[in-house]
Amino acid sequence: MTSPASQFTTDAGRVAPDLRHRGIIQAAMGKYETVRDQRKKWFQDWEGARNLAARTKFEAVNHLDRYLEEFVSKLEARGTKVHWASTSAQAREIIFSILREKDAKVVVKSKAMTSEEIHLNAAMAEAGYEVVESDLGEFIVQLREEAPYHLVFPAMHLTRGDIKETFEDKLHITSSDNPEDLTMVARRVLREKYLQADVGITGANFAVAETGMISITENEGNARLTAALPKTMITLVGIEKVLPRITDLALFLPMLAVMGTGQALTCYNTMYGGPRQADEADGPEEFHVVLLDNHRTSLLADAEQRDALGCIRCGACLNVCPIFKNIGGHTYSTTYGGPIGSVITPHLRGLTQWKHLSDASSLCGACTETCPVKIDLHHHLLQNRRNGAKLKPSLFQKTAFKLFAPVANVRVLWSLTTQLSRIGMKVRGLVNGSIIDPAHAWTKTRELPPIAPQSFREWWKERQ
Amino acid sequence: MYPKVGISLVTIFEKLGHQVVIADAPACCGQPAFNSGYWDEARLVAVKVLEHLKDAEVIVIPSGSCGAMLKVFYQELFTGTEHEAAAAELASKVHEFSSFLVNQLGVTDLGAEFPHTVTFHDGCHGLRELGNKLPPRQLLANVRGLELVEMDAAETCCGFGGTFSAKFPAISTAMAEVKCASALDTKTEYIVSCDSSCLMQIQGLASRQGQPLKTIHLAEILARA
Ligand code: SF4
Numbered sequence: 001m002t003s004p005a006s007q008f009t010t011d012a013g014r015v016a017p018d019l020r021h022r023g024i025i026q027a028a029m030g031k032y033e034t035v036r037d038q039r040k041k042w043f044q045d046w047e048g049a050r051n052l053a054a055r056t057k058f059e060a061v062n063h064l065d066r067y068l069e070e071f072v073s074k075l076e077a078r079g080t081k082v083h084w085a086s087t088s089a090q091a092r093e094i095i096f097s098i099l100r101e102k103d104a105k106v107v108v109k110s111k112a113m114t115s116e117e118i119h120l121n122a123a124m125a126e127a128g129y130e131v132v133e134s135d136l137g138e139f140i141v142q143l144r145e146e147a148p149y150h151l152v153f154p155a156m157h158l159t160r161g162d163i164k165e166t167f168e169d170k171l172h173i174t175s176s177d178n179p180e181d182l183t184m185v186a187r188r189v190l191r192e193k194y195l196q197a198d199v200g201i202t203g204a205n206f207a208v209a210e211t212g213m214i215s216i217t218e219n220e221g222n223a224r225l226t227a228a229l230p231k232t233m234i235t236l237v238g239i240e241k242v243l244p245r246i247t248d249l250a251l252f253l254p255m256l257a258v259m260g261t262g263q264a265l266t267c268y269n270t271m272y273g274g275p276r277q278a279d280e281a282d283g284p285e286e287f288h289v290v291l292l293d294n295h296r297t298s299l300l301a302d303a304e305q306r307d308a309l310g311c312i313r314c315g316a317c318l319n320v321c322p323i324f325k326n327i328g329g330h331t332y333s334t335t336y337g338g339p340i341g342s343v344i345t346p347h348l349r350g351l352t353q354w355k356h357l358s359d360a361s362s363l364c365g366a367c368t369e370t371c372p373v374k375i376d377l378h379h380h381l382l383q384n385r386r387n388g389a390k391l392k393p394s395l396f397q398k399t400a401f402k403l404f405a406p407v408a409n410v411r412v413l414w415s416l417t418t419q420l421s422r423i424g425m426k427v428r429g430l431v432n433g434s435i436i437d438p439a440h441a442w443t444k445t446r447e448l449p450p451i452a453p454q455s456f457r458e459w460w461k462e463r464q
Numbered sequence: 465m466y467p468k469v470g471i472s473l474v475t476i477f478e479k480l481g482h483q484v485v486i487a488d489a490p491a492c493c494g495q496p497a498f499n500s501g502y503w504d505e506a507r508l509v510a511v512k513v514l515e516h517l518k519d520a521e522v523i524v525i526p527s528g529s530c531g532a533m534l535k536v537f538y539q540e541l542f543t544g545t546e547h548e549a550a551a552a553e554l555a556s557k558v559h560e561f562s563s564f565l566v567n568q569l570g571v572t573d574l575g576a577e578f579p580h581t582v583t584f585h586d587g588c589h590g591l592r593e594l595g596n597k598l599p600p601r602q603l604l605a606n607v608r609g610l611e612l613v614e615m616d617a618a619e620t621c622c623g624f625g626g627t628f629s630a631k632f633p634a635i636s637t638a639m640a641e642v643k644c645a646s647a648l649d650t651k652t653e654y655i656v657s658c659d660s661s662c663l664m665q666i667q668g669l670a671s672r673q674g675q676p677l678k679t680i681h682l683a684e685i686l687a688r689a
Pocket residue numbers: 310311312313314315316317318340370371372373374375377
């Protein structure tokens with residue numbers, strides 16, 4: 001089996017030079033930054049809002065025990081069944097036991113990265129359930145048997161033509177490639193599934209402790225249908241999604257919309273507080289909330305990087321990341337891609353196997369600059385590198401840096417190295433760019449500057 | 465590799481009437497080891513830098529990246545060690561050269577002349593670790609004959625990233641292509657920056673691909689009388 005690191009290098013090597021891919025992503029991101037910045041101005045004080053958001057999330061995460069308890073007791077008081085899952089396997093088992101109890105056959109889902117995280121779709125399909133994703137983007141990638149490409153835009157990598165073809169291949173429905181027609185195709189298929197579904201599964205954007213409510217924000221209304229039509233509703237939510245107060249949503253909902261899609265607010269914002277009550281006309285008969293840990297508590301234990309639990313999955317750090325835009329979402333092979341994925345995946349799935357994601361960064365810091373909850377993303381990448389080097393040092397690098405120190409520290413050694421490299425560069429020049437060029441990694445695609453005949457120090461000495 | 469930058473700096477400061485001392489500090493700040501995760505090895509070099517620079521009044525560095533290393537990352541590197549205080553003290557004395565000229569000396573016009581069209585590349589460390597957006601532009605605005613045309617991707621990383629450029633050459637190259645494409649859109653003759661390493665990356669790609677782009681460090685322009 002190829003290791004995640006070599007798979008990453010291979011895929012990055014294939015996607016990064018792919019101009020079609022680059023063009024699609026650049027077009028998809030076209031006006032994002034401009035619109036996002038216009039909407040930011042609708043906040044009286046965007047930087048103030050970021051500080052408040054960071055503080056609020058940090059407080060929630062630091063007192064997770066208390067807020068979760070409050071959240072759960074409020075939910076239970078209205079008849080919701082709450083389950084705790086330490087691991088992915090436990091979460092899947094909890095969901096399966098509900099499906100068995102309800103004798104479910106068809107399950108409809110709205111967008112939930114947590115369900116990707118526990119590989120729920122594959123497990124359900126294997127167990128013989130029919131699972132349908134109801135978010136348009138998720139619906140498309142599900143048909144293509146692909147993972148979502150981006151936290152917020154699962155089908156960002158596809159053109160309208162690609163989607164039209166997918167519908168023809170997989171659904172045998174022909175349509176034009178205009179967005180309305182394509183949406184109508186999905187809608188026709190999905191409407192039927194909503195009516196057949198025994199169980200609806202959703203994720204959550206926020207979990208409000210004060211009122212014991214799940215907050216879901218969306219643009220298509222599909223999460224509402226997923227929650228309202230089937231008799232049983234299951235919400236799979238990471239424990240870090242807790243917000244202390246309901247008024248916190250007044251900050252977080254617009255913030256998530258602005259950073260996620262450049263909207264002032266998404267079209268549908270819904271709160272779910274429990275199953276249908278005696279005096280209510282609709283809603284699910286049963287409501288289950290599954291609280292997922294899956295190594296979030298080990299991130300919580302890391303004082304340096306705990307702030308990463310504040311992530312609201314807005315995707316903004318992906319949108320500005322030059323690495324993400326050039327290698328694409330699938331190259332990461334993780335549930336969470338982009339900068340935040342590179343930071344947290346080592347915590348969720350192991351540092352040794354996933355440190356390469358932290359290495360694959362120029363540390364430009366565009367992610368940290370944009371993150372609405374001020375997660376110190378690129379410094380966390382540095383910390384992952386440090387922790388990885390401690391855990392499993394590369395003998396070569398360690399030795400090289402050890403040997404480098406005296407050379408850098410002692411002037412004569414440095415001058416000597418400069419002299420030697422002048423000769424070395426001349427010899428190297430003969431094989432410039434070829435596979436036997438020692439600087440091949442660089443010179444395959446780029447020229448090296450000539451070494452100056454006189455160094456600065458030499459010039460300085462001469463001048464004195 | 466870029467002696468002209470240092471020479472230009474000496475020219476500029478002497479013109480302004482300052483006495484320049486070239487520190488006998490290590491030839492490198494230790495950033496490659498630090499960025500690769502080998503902090504113990506980085507400290508072998510960094511403690512020497514701390515020692516050598518401890519008596520300097522101000523330290524001016526013609527690179528946003530090395531500047532950020534000394535000003536920002538040393539403090540992370542030495543947190544909880546005996547050198548913590550020394551790192552903090554050094555940080556307060558270190559300045560990236562363009563921000564030093566503008567913010568510390570109040571100089572925005574050096575009487576330089578450079579009759580060309582240019583676009584400016586914001587080096588990531590200078591921009592985001594040091595917040596150095598305006599000073600280089602203020603300095604460029606006063607260069608005679610120079611016309612600055614901003615590119616869309618001015619703040620987008622050029623893809624150098626130190627050892628990253630050799631560890632992940634395909635990604636690094638793609639990033640340089642995006643950068644150069646944006647610079648080409650401006651139809652300017654030069655890409656100017658405060659970081660030689662970014663310029664090496666940009667020039668390296670532009671030369672290989674035969675693009676009509678030239679690169680030059682801001683100090684070199686300012687030193688031209
Ligand atoms: S890390 Fe920040 S920018 Fe990235 S998805 Fe999370 S909240 Fe958004």
